[in-house]
Amino acid sequence: SQQGEEDPQALSIQEGENATMNCSYKTSINNLQWYRQNSGRGLVHLILIRSNEREKHSGRLRVTLDTSKKSSSLLITASRAADTASYFCATAGGQETSGSRLTFGEGTQLTVNP
Amino acid sequence: DSGVTQTPKHLITATGQRVTLRCSPRSGDLSVYWYQQSLDQGLQFLIQYYNGEERAKGNILERFSAQQFPDLHSELNLSSLELGDSALYFCASSGLAKNIQYFGAGTRLSVL
Numbered sequence: 001s002q003q004g005e006e007d008p009q010a011l012s013i014q015e016g017e018n019a020t021m022n023c024s025y026k027t028s029i030n031n032l033q034w035y036r037q038n039s040g041r042g043l044v045h046l047i048l049i050r051s052n053e054r055e056k057h058s059g060r061l062r063v064t065l066d067t068s069k070k071s072s073s074l075l076i077t078a079s080r081a082a083d084t085a086s087y088f089c090a091t092a093g094g095q096e097t098s099g100s101r102l103t104f105g106e107g108t109q110l111t112v113n114p
Numbered sequence: 115d116s117g118v119t120q121t122p123k124h125l126i127t128a129t130g131q132r133v134t135l136r137c138s139p140r141s142g143d144l145s146v147y148w149y150q151q152s153l154d155q156g157l158q159f160l161i162q163y164y165n166g167e168e169r170a171k172g173n174i175l176e177r178f179s180a181q182q183f184p185d186l187h188s189e190l191n192l193s194s195l196e197l198g199d200s201a202l203y204f205c206a207s208s209g210l211a212k213n214i215q216y217f218g219a220g221t222r223l224s225v226l
Contacts, residue, residue: 030213031213033213033214035217040202040220040222041219041220042116042118042204042217042218042219042220043157043204043206043217044116044217045214045215045216048213048214088157092213099145099147099162099164099208099212099213099215100170100212100213101147101159101162101170101172102147102149102159102215103159104149104156104157104158105156106156107156107157
């Protein structure tokens with residue numbers, strides 16, 4: 001079953017604009033991650049934020065986490081046509097030494113028009 | 115390139131058949147995960163292996179089984195296939211950075 005919802009389900013913007021995607025989850029987490037998937041291909045890890053962090057940056061990406069609201073947002077600044085993809089949030093629950101399963105949201109389909 | 119190799123890329127088979135999907139993790143990664151992606155269920159965790167042992171199980175059907183071999187490659191076996199098993203099956207691996215998973219390109223299974 002899915003951990004939660006992502007919103008919006010689809011987002012269409014112009015190149016150069018910023019894109020914001022939101023994710024909600026249901027259970028307590030150890031960390032939350034964002035992954036990107038180009039049409040029908042494998043997922044690529046973008047950024048990880050731990051449960052004790054509130055904000056993290058990586059290049060044009062900014063992630064926030066609000067554990068009291070069980071929500072996260074991903075901001076992509078100065079978007080490019082190459083950013084067109086589906087974006088998924090994924091939560092990991094435990095602190096397993098062997099790694100933890102990921103529970104994915106439903107994803108946001110981002111289209112950046114040139 | 116994530117370093118995770120999945121074969122085959124595409125698989126077309128008939129209902130009732132059995133197939134095996136193969137995954138080679140990144141060099142040195144001990145954990146292997148299997149996920150299923152379908153239009154109606156989204157991305158779902160199936161099962162995890164760590165250094166040859168089953169570590170966690172998700173919504174994996176009894177008709178499905180997996181194993182991880184001593185060389186750390188993994189296989190996902192799907193039997194008595196049904197139309198609803200048609201999906202993308204992903205393998206991922208993780209290593210020292212245990213929280214980050216590296217995904218293969220997936221195997222697209224079509225059951226006709």
